[in-house]
Amino acid sequence: MSDWAIRVRELRYAYPDGREALRGLTLTVARGEKVALVGPNGAGKSTFLLHLNGLLRGEGVVEVLGMPVVEANFPRLRAQVGLVFQDPDDQLFSPTVFDDVAFGPLHMGLSAEEVRRRARQALEAVGMLHAAHRMPHHLSLGERKRVAIATVLAMRPELLLLDEPTAGLDPRARRSLIALLGTLPQTILVATHDMRLAAALCRRAVVMDEGLIVADGPADRLLTDAALMEAHGLEVACEC
Amino acid sequence: MPEMAESDGTSGLDPRARLLLTLGFIVVVTALPDGAWVEMALLASSLLVVAVITRTDWASLLRRVALLLPFAALAALSLPFTTAGETLLRVGPLRLTDRGMLRFAALIGRTLLSITAASLLVRQTPMPQLFQALQSLGVPRLLVAIAASAYRYSFILAEEAARMDRARRSRSADLPCGRGRGLRWLWWRARGLGGMIGMLFLRSYERSERIYLAMVARGYAGTLYALEPPAWQRRDLYALVGGMAGLLLCLLMGVR
Known part of the structure; x- marks a missing residue:
């Protein structure tokens, strides 16, 4: 077993219209690390995350949890890499919260009993077990974000990829989500421009801009580097 | 936002039984001959009983039915004039017949009962449970x-x-x-x-x-899987068989 959760070398990807999204990106993340991927809108953060479970494929080397990201590995990869999309309405497509959390385990081919057990545990972990039989559109945005995280936790992934988990949340929902993420044992790569989330959750930060990694280091140093942050359309995390 | 039921998913009759009984009800109502007023009244009172037991909100149920009724009335409007029978009234070139009026009234009655039954089902059953019921009854x-x-x-x-x-x-x-x-x-x-x-x-x-x-x-590769619903309870089976027997009896009374 390799010690790397993510190993990416010289990854290039261009959109179908020819625009370059990733321009030779190189990054390694060790198992157990929690890393903030910060950068302005359009830096390529979401596009990069989609490469880590094979939803998008570019040129270059991508290895996740010791496996090259190739078609033969997709079933195992997708079971071990939990990707949480920015808009929970994209992630929660089932009639009830429970059905949605059960979707992943069900498609991993687990037994009905195991599916039910995992769905209940995942909902419990995010504090949403009481809403199991509710419909997603009756939940608040913060609740839907929690359920969206439960949908991937139910698959017991080793690596969590989160795309802007705090976007659109009010301060209370945001704080409670950050606290929840802090309790998770998984390796986490979180794409965000919420500097306070990055500072609170991650020891390491990676700054991305225009399809490249432009800085990589301890979060407390990078995120307080006013010149660096300003140069890439970000802001310094305040001390709170 | 429509007023749909949302419960913890454990109370009341099995959604599959509800769905089957509603379908059976609609089939019987449709199959009854014109003029089977007694049977229609029986069916209507069975709906009344269900509505009372389930504590249905009358006002909103009637609103829904009233919303759909004009469509049925419009479709049935030509019946009194196009059915052969004894002439009751002449309006220009049109003749209103007795058999025509009967068919018109029967059609409106059928529509009213069917819409009410379907509305009761949708009001009292959470949509997710209805979808699950459809699936376990063999809908692809x-x-x-x-x-x-x-x-x-x-x-x-x-x-x-x-x-x-x-x-x-x-x-x-x-x-x-x-x-x-x-x-x-x-x-x-x-x-x-x-x-x-x-x-x-x-x-x-x-x-x-x-x-x-x-x-x-999350692992979708072209085939959808779903959890099987809980097994039938004896109580639900009794209700289903009893209800169907009642509906059948009503139909036999009507066609006799």
Whole structure:
């Protein structure tokens, strides 16, 4: 077993219209690390995350949890890499919260009993077990974000990829989500421009801009580097 | 937002039994011959009993039925004039016949009962349970999944449309062609609406792409799986068999 959760070398990807999204990106993340991927809108953060479970494929080397990201590995990869999309309405497509959390385990081919057990545990972990039989559109945005995280936790992934988990949340929902993420044992790569989330959750930060990694280091140093942050359309995390 | 039932999913009759009984009810109502008023009254009172037991909100149930009834009435409007029989009344070239009136009244009665039964089912059963019932009764999984996601995203689509409409109205305090409401105004509104519909379509299309990615990310590879619903309880089977027997009896009484 390799010690790397993510190993990416010289990854290039261009959109179908020819625009370059990733321009030779190189990054390694060790198992157990929690890393903030910060950068302005359009830096390529979401596009990069989609490469880590094979939803998008570019040129270059991508290895996740010791496996090259190739078609033969997709079933195992997708079971071990939990990707949480920015808009929970994209992630929660089932009639009830429970059905949605059960979707992943069900498609991993687990037994009905195991599916039910995992769905209940995942909902419990995010504090949403009481809403199991509710419909997603009756939940608040913060609740839907929690359920969206439960949908991937139910698959017991080793690596969590989160795309802007705090976007659109009010301060209370945001704080409670950050606290929840802090309790998770998984390796986490979180794409965000919420500097306070990055500072609170991650020891390491990676700054991305225009399809490249432009800085990589301890979060407390990078995120307080006013010149660096300003140069890439970000802001310094305040001390709170 | 429509008033749909939402419960913890454990109370009341099995959704499959409800669905089958409702379908049976509608089949019997449709199969009854014209003029079987006693049987219709029996069926109506059975609906009444169900509504009382389930503590249905009368006002909203009647509102829903009233909303659909004009369509049935419109479709049945020609019946009194086109059915052969004894002439009751002449209106110009049209002849109103007794048999025609009977068929008209019977059709309205059937429609009323069927709509009420279906509304009762939808009001008292959470939609997710109905979808699950359909699936376990053999409706193809993909079809149910399409219906379920159409239901799930109808709310989001409606919210998106409402937001866009609000944004449009907030920017159109003064009409570019003055206060008049002539053809130009209509044309201008129609263009705005057309743009809005196009925009909604594009947004939905993009969303469907993202939903698909979210499904693939969680292991979807072209085959949908679903959890089997809980086993039939004896109580639900008794209710189903008893209800069906009652409906059959009613039908036999009617056709005799």
